[in-house]
Amino acid sequence: MTASTHTDIIVVGGGPAGSLTAYLLHQAGFSVRLFEANPTVKRKICGEFLCFEGVNILSQAGLSALLEGDGALPGNGVKIVSNTHGVIKSDFPQVKRDEPGGYCLNRQVFDEALLNVTEGAGVMLHRGSPITHLQHQLPGWQVTTQLGATYTCDLLVGADGFRSIVARQLGLTIPAPKKRYALRCFLPTRRKNERVIEMHLLDEGNYIGIDVVEDYCVNFSIVANGDTLKQHGGAEGVIRHYYQTHPVLQENIMLPDPMPPIEAMSPVSHRVKDCIAPDAVLVGDAGGFIEPLTGEGMTIALWTATTLAKQLARCRENRAWHQRNRYLRAYKRQKQWHYFQKSTLAQFLYWFIKQEQAVDQAYRFLSQRPQCQEAFTGVINNTYTPLRGFCALALAALIG
Numbered sequence: 001m002t003a004s005t006h007t008d009i010i011v012v013g014g015g016p017a018g019s020l021t022a023y024l025l026h027q028a029g030f031s032v033r034l035f036e037a038n039p040t041v042k043r044k045i046c047g048e049f050l051c052f053e054g055v056n057i058l059s060q061a062g063l064s065a066l067l068e069g070d071g072a073l074p075g076n077g078v079k080i081v082s083n084t085h086g087v088i089k090s091d092f093p094q095v096k097r098d099e100p101g102g103y104c105l106n107r108q109v110f111d112e113a114l115l116n117v118t119e120g121a122g123v124m125l126h127r128g129s130p131i132t133h134l135q136h137q138l139p140g141w142q143v144t145t146q147l148g149a150t151y152t153c154d155l156l157v158g159a160d161g162f163r164s165i166v167a168r169q170l171g172l173t174i175p176a177p178k179k180r181y182a183l184r185c186f187l188p189t190r191r192k193n194e195r196v197i198e199m200h201l202l203d204e205g206n207y208i209g210i211d212v213v214e215d216y217c218v219n220f221s222i223v224a225n226g227d228t229l230k231q232h233g234g235a236e237g238v239i240r241h242y243y244q245t246h247p248v249l250q251e252n253i254m255l256p257d258p259m260p261p262i263e264a265m266s267p268v269s270h271r272v273k274d275c276i277a278p279d280a281v282l283v284g285d286a287g288g289f290i291e292p293l294t295g296e297g298m299t300i301a302l303w304t305a306t307t308l309a310k311q312l313a314r315c316r317e318n319r320a321w322h323q324r325n326r327y328l329r330a331y332k333r334q335k336q337w338h339y340f341q342k343s344t345l346a347q348f349l350y351w352f353i354k355q356e357q358a359v360d361q362a363y364r365f366l367s368q369r370p371q372c373q374e375a376f377t378g379v380i381n382n383t384y385t386p387l388r389g390f391c392a393l394a395l396a397a398l399i400g
């Protein structure tokens with residue numbers, strides 16, 4: 001081991017979770033190395049909507065400027081289309097106060113900008129350097145890149161997304177069955193897009209998320225189960241089927257022939273037994289991926305980064321680096337509670353959208369009560385915690 005290849009912390013993965021973790025830990029005074037597998041940032045399969053809570057996290061980290069560039073359009077509200085084609089459209093609660101309720105991002109631009117800010121702040125960034133091997137040393141870790149270079153650290157942070165090599169090599173991954181697929185393509189629109197995200201509920205618990213990318217283009221993501229894909233002869237068949245059977249989609253979106261490239265991924269899940277191991281910790285999707293129906297994966301990734309960074313900054317202030325695993329356990333407790341709330345809401349909503357009659361009744365209920373619609377969109381974009389949101393919804397229903 002040479003001094004130059006050792007840092008306090010190594011972060012694996014330069015997505016939102018890894019970049020923000022590295023940035024904040026460097027600011028807290030740690031020496032940090034960040035490894036990103038790709039030489040240039042790829043545009044991931046993602047609905048690309050950063051909800052209100054995520055906007056707040058970036059602002060608290062002093063990084064609001066990231067949302068001022070070309071790759072970020074303010075999102076003002078949401079349009080939800082029920083399985084019976086009923087439409088509910090409501091502004092986010094912030095819009096009344098003239099604030100954006102969230103942002104429609106171009107993930108390639110956003111992830112790249114966050115990575116650049118991190119490097120600019122002084123983090124040692126290794127692009128195009130996938131980590132392939134981890135070895136526990138007492139204390140700390142040695143990581144090996146694909147080209148065979150080795151680096152050591154006291155603490156390893158796995159931020160390498162939901163195919164996390166770090167989680168797998170730590171023995172923390174729970175294998176997920178390939179039941180569902182996420183498909184994504186970019187589609188042209190007939191009219192200039194409103195700054196509104198869309199959620200279309202389909203049959204069998206399948207759904208489409210639509211995010212505004214540009215004035216005349218949308219990010220069209222669909223989550224569908226494997227049986228639906230088989231039934232319609234693959235990704236293009238599924239998209240064509242739902243487009244033809246859902247008239248609301250045809251109002252603004254165009255389906256060109258030939259279809260633009262469709263990207264697919266499966267499984268749409270990543271579960272772990274634990275998010276910590278001795279001298280190692282997982283953030284973002286690497287530490288557990290939550291059903292994308294609520295569209296808050298990036299926000300949760302940013303939340304895990306700030307929560308971990310706060311714990312480790314305290315550890316440093318208390319001159320207790322030798323006791324860092326105690327601070328990792330405190331992070332784990334906070335994360336468990338946060339994930340419990342988020343995943344319970346996401347699982348409930350996912351279960352709910354499969355109850356087609358109940359969805360239709362919920363649509364009828366909400367369509368007659370505008371106050372409830374606003375409370376509901378407040379839950380969707382994380383203005384309210386699930387508990388507060390449902391209290392607001394119940395109150396709005398009583399008043400209404």
Ligand SMILES: Cc1cc2nc3c(=O)[nH]c(=O)nc-3n(C[C@H](O)[C@H](O)[C@H](O)COP(=O)(O)OP(=O)(O)OC[C@H]3O[C@@H](n4cnc5c(N)ncnc54)[C@H](O)[C@@H]3O)c2cc1C
Nearest residue numbers: 013015016017037047048049131160161284285295297298
């Ligand atoms: C269909 C769908 C729709 C979604 N819609 C939304 C939405 O609207 N809003 C939202 O907030 N979230 C959404 N998400 C979730 C969101 O995309 C993720 O939660 C978010 O990207 C997590 O960030 P991350 O930093 O943890 O992981 P990632 O963004 O996946 O970053 C991980 C990084 O690690 C790198 N890496 C991987 N392996 C290695 C290695 N061995 N060595 C070095 N680097 C490595 C990768 O190249 C990557 O850059 C959606 C997800 C899906 C599937």
